[in-house]
Amino acid sequence: MIENLAESFKILYEQNILTYLKSLYLYPIKLITLIIDLVIVCFLAYKVFQMLKNTRAWQLLKGIIVLVLVTVISKFLNLYILNYILSSVMTYGVFLLIVVFQPELRRALEQIGSSNRFSRLFGLEKDIDAKKKENIYRIAIAATELSKTKTGALIVIERDIKIQDIIATGIPIDAEISPQLLVNIFVPNTPLHDGAVIISDNKIAAASCMLPLSDDKDIARELGTRHRAAIGISKESDAIVVVVSEETGKMSIAKNGTLIADVREDVLKKILIKNLLTESNNKKEKNQEEKKSEEKK
Numbered sequence: 001m002i003e004n005l006a007e008s009f010k011i012l013y014e015q016n017i018l019t020y021l022k023s024l025y026l027y028p029i030k031l032i033t034l035i036i037d038l039v040i041v042c043f044l045a046y047k048v049f050q051m052l053k054n055t056r057a058w059q060l061l062k063g064i065i066v067l068v069l070v071t072v073i074s075k076f077l078n079l080y081i082l083n084y085i086l087s088s089v090m091t092y093g094v095f096l097l098i099v100v101f102q103p104e105l106r107r108a109l110e111q112i113g114s115s116n117r118f119s120r121l122f123g124l125e126k127d128i129d130a131k132k133k134e135n136i137y138r139i140a141i142a143a144t145e146l147s148k149t150k151t152g153a154l155i156v157i158e159r160d161i162k163i164q165d166i167i168a169t170g171i172p173i174d175a176e177i178s179p180q181l182l183v184n185i186f187v188p189n190t191p192l193h194d195g196a197v198i199i200s201d202n203k204i205a206a207a208s209c210m211l212p213l214s215d216d217k218d219i220a221r222e223l224g225t226r227h228r229a230a231i232g233i234s235k236e237s238d239a240i241v242v243v244v245s246e247e248t249g250k251m252s253i254a255k256n257g258t259l260i261a262d263v264r265e266d267v268l269k270k271i272l273i274k275n276l277l278t279e280s281n282n283k284k285e286k287n288q289e290e291k292k293s294e295e296k297k
Contacts, residue, residue, distance in 0.1 A: 067093075129277060131202055135177045136272045139199070142182035143242050143251050144265045152246030153186040154196040154226050156211070157276065161237040167198050170209030177204055186244075196229065196241075212236060214257070223259070230254035240275050242268070 024030050071090060074083040139155060146153045156163070171192060175181060177199065185192050185207050195208035213225065214232035230241035235257035243252045243259075253260045253271055260271065 128202075132277055133273065135199070135202055136269060136276060138177050138179050139182065139242060140265050140269045140272065142179040143244055143268060145179065145183050146186055146244045147249045147251050150246060150249035151183075151186050151188065151244065152226055153182075153242070153244040154211070154230060155182065155242040156196050156198050156209070156230075156233055157240045157242070157272070158198060158200040158205075159238045159240065159276070161239070163198065163200075163233070163237050163239060166196075166209050166211060166233065167200065167206045170195060170198065170206035172206050173197075173204045175204045177202065196233075227252065227254070227259060231257055231259055234258075240272065242272075 024034065067086065067090065071083060071086040074086060139157070143153065143155065156166070181204065182197065184190075185197055187193055192207040196211050197207045198205045198209050211229035212232040213228045214235060224245070224247070226246070227243055230243045230252070231254050233239055234241050234254040238256075241254040243254060244250075245252070250262045251265075251268055253263060253268065255271075255275065263271065
């Protein structure tokens, strides 16, 4: 088998690689195509490596590489019996692998063929606005579930002003936003329930974060520490804060140092969409118009 492989590589080198190199010499413009070709191949190889890493297929690939190396070494050292056994195994091993790993191969092909996995393979993420809207609905669902059980919660959604100093006070999470995870974080008597969750760049950045308390004397006395903290961070930044009261189960929103108390789920969604999507898009359009006007000048 080793001789067949060597002969195949020799034919490939002489008939394809050498011919291609000669054509590059005659037509240097083809070098651009070669660079694009190499970049695409390296990118796909990297993505395949990422997909296979820490999977059964990756362990299998390492085993195959070791087997090929041992076969080559046994041929070089004239270990005829070992080389014969390994060559025989490699000859029929491909068919054996296809039979044994048929379910895994089929699942991998189905995943590559699906639009979501295909888009992830090339780094084409969902539209940012669509993802923001999905996350807003997930936050609203989580807040509603926490409200039903009167579980206190404090969810800070970062906007233009970064609050990395607040994130640094908590426990790093760096997870996709899901109602289940948010609800689970605020379950009483668990390590992360005390403090605030920070949403940054469409992810749960950290939990159990400490927020600055507002010292505004005009705040109603019946509001507890959680609400004062929400008002405090909304004063110091442009963050939007969702609060769930532990005593009443009511949901509130803090923005620009003011508190919108006792909101329903549908109102919560509308307020978040308006502040996180609509205003953000308006700012982008305004900035673009300002840039265009400056360029004209």
